[in-house]
Amino acid sequence: MSCITWNPWHGCHKISAGCAHCYVYRRDASIKKDASVVMRTKDFYLPMRRTRDGSYKIPGGSRLDTCFTSDFFVEEADKWRPEIWEMMKIRGDLSFFFITKRIERMEKCLPQDWGEKGYPNVSIACTVENQAMADKRLPVYLKAPLRSRSIVCSPLLERIDLKKYLAEDVTHLTAAGESGPEARVCDYEWVLDLRRQCVEAGTSFYFMQTGALFRKDGKLYRVERKIQHSQARKAGIDYSAPKKRPPDDQLPLFE
Numbered sequence: 001m002s003c004i005t006w007n008p009w010h011g012c013h014k015i016s017a018g019c020a021h022c023y024v025y026r027r028d029a030s031i032k033k034d035a036s037v038v039m040r041t042k043d044f045y046l047p048m049r050r051t052r053d054g055s056y057k058i059p060g061g062s063r064l065d066t067c068f069t070s071d072f073f074v075e076e077a078d079k080w081r082p083e084i085w086e087m088m089k090i091r092g093d094l095s096f097f098f099i100t101k102r103i104e105r106m107e108k109c110l111p112q113d114w115g116e117k118g119y120p121n122v123s124i125a126c127t128v129e130n131q132a133m134a135d136k137r138l139p140v141y142l143k144a145p146l147r148s149r150s151i152v153c154s155p156l157l158e159r160i161d162l163k164k165y166l167a168e169d170v171t172h173l174t175a176a177g178e179s180g181p182e183a184r185v186c187d188y189e190w191v192l193d194l195r196r197q198c199v200e201a202g203t204s205f206y207f208m209q210t211g212a213l214f215r216k217d218g219k220l221y222r223v224e225r226k227i228q229h230s231q232a233r234k235a236g237i238d239y240s241a242p243k244k245r246p247p248d249d250q251l252p253l254f255e
């Protein structure tokens with residue numbers, strides 16, 4: 001399956017501890033752009049673009065990682081989102097995946113025909129970086145009208161107890177440390193603890209990246225950007241749950 005990043009709008013607002021060193025802000029600052037200004041992009045209609053022979057430019061079966069330089073449910077996008085839902089419906093041959101920190105806004109942002117489990121080609125993951133955000137967002141997320149659920153702990157900022165949430169129908173959990181020059185520590189013991197909870201609950205687990213400041217066995221390592229993913233791979237701790245195996249569209253590929 002080919003994966004394409006689709007950012008129909010760009011820019012966001014920091015809302016919790018996980019946003020402190022947001023890569024959108026970091027990258028925009030490097031080109032003197034204000035990341036807090038939310039704007040539609042030139043790719044807004046990307047899924048609908050056609051080639052000269054009239055076929056869609058993005059072939060059916062592709063996955064679109066959506067809104068990776070913003071949040072799908074950011075307030076400014078309320079006026080644009082109805083068109084996005086419409087495109088997602090028309091392109092039922094594509095799958096769309098996004099991760100949100102604003103799950104509490106989901107209900108008021110859904111289209112009328114979303115139904116009890118949502119459009120079959122749209123997957124929504126919820127991200128939590130610490131215990132407080134897990135306890136705030138996950139009860140809302142677990143009640144949301146969705147057919148599958150996955151949690152993203154990135155950047156992982158502390159040990160998080162997710163046992164009571166994983167017992168529900170969460171198929172997949174991703175853990176990752178923080179990258180960038182101001183990265184906060186990610187402790188390997190927190191990662192292993194999440195993995196233990198996943199194995200117990202029968203939830204698939206994916207260690208995506210170490211982050212730039214990684215503590216293992218009490219020793220602190222500064223990890224170069226280019227090897228943060230490969231070091232996580234080397235740890236060899238991913239776990240594929242036999243019963244709650246995640247569909248491909250639940251596996252985040254973002255950095």
Ligand code: SF4
Binds near residue numbers: 014025069
């Ligand atoms: S919600 Fe995501 S994109 Fe928005 S500021 Fe926070 S980390 Fe950045």
